[in-house]
Amino acid sequence: MQEIAHLPRLMTAAEFAEVKCQRVSAGEDCDADFTATELANMAAGESVDWVGLATQTGTQQQHNVSVAGGTGGTHYRISGSALGVEGVAKNDSFDRYTFGLNLAQDFGTRLKVGTTTQLSRTDRSGLSADFQDAFRMNPLTDAYQADGSLTIYPWEEDTFFANPLQGLLVTDDDITRRVFSSNFAELQLPFLPGLSARVNAGLDYANGRLGRYYGRDTRTGFAAGGRATTRDVSRSDWTLENLLRYTRSFDLHTVDVTALYGVSGHTQEDERLTAEGFPNDVLTYYQPNLAREFDPSHGITESNLISQMLRLNYTYASRYLVTLTARRDGYSGFGRNHKYGVFPSVALGWDVADETFWPFADRFNALKLRVSYGKSGNQAISPYRTLARLTDESYVDDGVSLPGFKPATLGNPELRWETTTTTNVGADFGLLNDRIRGTLDVYRSRTSDLLLNRAISPTHGIDVVTENIGVTSNRGVELSLSTLNVETPRFSWRTDFNVAADRSRIVDLYGNGEDDIVNQWFIGQPIDVNYGYAFDGIWQESDDIANSAQPTAKPGDVRVRDVNGDGTIDPEDRTFLGRVNPKYTAGLGSTVTYGAFTLNAYLYTVQGVTRANELLADNLGDDGRYNTILKHYWTPEDPINTYPANRPGTRLGLPVAYYQDASFIRLKDVTLSYTLPQRLVGQLGVGALRVYLDGRNLWTHTKWTGLDPELRSQYSTPLERSFVGGIDVSF
């Protein structure tokens, strides 16, 4: 079962009417500013809860079956699963069926061949309500017609608005079929003991087909005479790797050498047709030939990678470890002379507790120290960025279409690998005979030639170019601790704790020490910053506004901080507004076992993040057309300092956003399970049986007032809180 975890408090119809009246008519003689539809609903005391109508209590079902075994040189595992989810948004359903086969076969003692293959079918059919519309739709309108069907125009006079629920009427078939197959053949070569050759060949192919039709019972379909979209997307990723490996031990020495040559490719092809204007709705999207208007498109992107690697592992007495690696990678998306990057690394390990001189063996039973230093590469740009592309911008003349093209991107033939050099020092440790186990890592890294989309002067006619830019440095620490707090035959308690913190800053951009303000890249700051005007409270009647930095402000307007104190508000007053990336993240898991019962809980926290909350923007509109969350507005009688007056233009045209602390603590998961005792299991004729109840996303503590601090958009489908009951049986 799934329910909505949290919803912001939207205005009811009565609240909306009052706020709109104040906004549009300063609270006087408001009737003239309401349409007949709004007045009728006000008179009838009706209020549409659009989000309520768009949501439901969801359900989820999952079934997994697997069989595993082996005879002679054969090992197999066959599995199948079925998942069915009805989300908290109506019509938001998700069904997936998978079939998996793992098979490995030995041919004699030297050759082994195997596969891991999975087939799946995912069905995302069904369109839910438009949540942005549902959050913003005027509650004094009509969701349904007299006959109980959804209105096409919920606000009959204002035909700009479609019914936010119209998606529920749309024909929507969205099915993806996928084949994933990873295969290998490994051969122990006869002429040198310890030498083996291996080939890995993999394919991941998915095909998604979408067919969608807006009939005349939706505004989209009504306005267009029916609107159909069909889409066929196929994605194919293949890899082929050849490995030679030599591994051998001589006395206390162990050597393990691996050489790799691999290639991989990615292709995505996307074919679409949008068509509108059909004779009727009966054939839904199966009638493109009858459309009045077509808009087809067909795109393809292809990229390839070549990898070469040589790695040497040397271990002495299983206490001293050395790993030397050299990689050379090539990516098709880089400039002609910059396809390849070389990335060497070295890692050393020392198992200190294994030394005979280790004096604390009784309490401090394990300690491994690790040091590594190396380079790694990143090619995370899409293909074709080295080319200057044109985009279509067509025209017509007297009813004839005229294809047109204009420059759209700037090519950069100098694109190359982004490189990160990392030094990592770490330790794995165990205390009290592993009652306490942990890992600590401390790292520093330096990234150069970052692949970034750089905003440039729009005077070029194009305002962004992909470039390798600058140097950044990171340092951070990661700690994980597992402790077995209590252990008795009937009762045990274990906790798992982890915490991570990372600090990054720009060291240099263009070699001249200058900040790049248009991209909001500042030397000494992280790549991502919140930067802009700072909200500084509300102008009050007692303030000396005429002699302030905002002399045209009125009491109740938003006050912007005059950061440089020069008595005016101008772009020089933009400043940093809290962190984008968290100060730290941490998780705490706790497992309590009592007899056959196990209780598992997991808390997760993100701390030190600041984000602009889009729900706090005005949103009402000066013509009072949109609903918003219930706000506490400034008035002369209630001169608050947190939000401006309910009237147009209180930000005085300045882009000042409402930032909030988006830190949170969340109880992500609580599971209570019962494992049937062995004697009862035997009587039932099964191998093992476990019954559980799982609650997810049960509780969140945050100062954030939106839908959820983790959601990118505060107007999206709400997060759900779910309760799942399950049974695991094995034979």
Added chain:
Amino acid sequence: MTRSIIARRPLRVALAALAALGLAACGDDLLVEAPKDIIVADNLYTNPAGFEAGLNALYAQVRKERNGYQESGDNIVGMTWSVGVDNGWANYVLISSRTMQELGSFNNPLYENYLWMWKWLYETINAANTIVNRAANPDIAWTPEERDRVIAEARLIRAWAYRHLTYLWGDVPLNLDESSGATIRTDWTRTPRAEVQRQMEEDLLFAEAHLPETSPMQGKLVKAVAQHYLAELYLAMDRPAEAQAKAEAVINSGLYSLITERYGVKASEPGVPFMDQFLDGNANRNQGNTEVLWSLQLDRDLEGGGLNIMRREWVNRYYTLRGIDITQEGYGGRGIGRISPTKWAIDLYEPGDDRGSRFAIRKFLLYNDADRLPAGKSLGDTLWLSWDEESTNDPRWPSTRKWDWINDVDPAGGYQYNDQPYLRLAETYLLLAEAQFKQNDLTGAAATLNVVRERSHATPIDAADVTLDFILDERSRELLSEEHRRYTLLRTHTWMERTRAHNPLTGPKLAARDTLLPIPQAVIDANIGTGMQQNPGY
């Protein structure tokens, strides 16, 4: 039974297979990009058809003037020159129209639509520069005449873009090169307006010399457009004699004449000749429009058809009036009243002037929605609109009918898709009158103004009536909602005085600095380390 070769000789088979796979996976060819769905300048501008495709995009760029900022379908770009002037104000206010109406703190360098406009205009300039640059390639199979006509169209649209830029911002960077990834600049400087105007003059003179007089196509640039813009440019450069010559070249070409008789799709219905050219089906020359120099081309159902929001912005929000169903023919279609004419502009017409008649300005509506009639009203009763005092969110304010349009498929739809006059001969006459006035030829100016006035049955004037204010009033009567009003007033140095006199919402708020907009902050910030000179007062 024979055993398979795999079972008999597993090693040999495996070695052979490994070797084969290893060989298959070789080669740097994999890393060479061969995009299949991408068009680049090097493979488009290789023949005349490719250049035509480049030109088509330029026309589409021009057409965006009557769409929204960010191509949004709301917030028309024209707010910038239609609001905060003597004859236009923002009724149902959006941030874009408030900026021009309130000025002050709203008119600031971080206002995002200024950046959008800068991008739009320089994108157009770069597209034009690319065509001009690539047309120099000697390998293209065309005649010099064909080549020069292509360059002429590109250069005219480049001058069109610099016209916008110089009126909005004054001195602006003069970019005449095709941009390339190898030459990213962080040191753009502002070129003095006079120098940019000299480049516009060169471009327009080239266009005048190489554009044809007529075109079989309806939306294509012709010689008269270059001459019309030259006339306006010479006025701005204070060279009225040359302005007069260019305007007269258009007027005396014998190719154009004012619409003086009813024609076209609704000729038999009540109406006035002046308004016929704005009807869907009458805008183009091949539809009988003898007045149009340049029309914008749209189509609802075609690739490249575009969309237009003149009606949406200029027709008032009559759908909110009880008892009025705007989806019926004759009610103008669905407007949302973002911009309204000022009281002064509505009252500027004498009785009998067709341009102020009920066919041109909507001052009343007839109740037509039986389900929603207000108490005491019957179908067919008259609902009089009122225009006493500009006050925002007023659905009872009159509006111009130039952009009335309704569509059978979607009568409640927000956009329109009809071809529209963009430049017409009446404005050329008004430029001529201004040129004559500036040379103290008041008799000539009166005669010129009377050509325009008499077409609409306004009383003829004589030389004693001619003043700059009269010419600007006449422009408002004739070109309300069509011309770039702010530019006209800036060109004649009357923006502050006339806006104060006739626009009670903006008049008290404007300041001298508002005659030029602030350079978008992103343009300044993108000049790393050096910045760029901001206009004074921002």
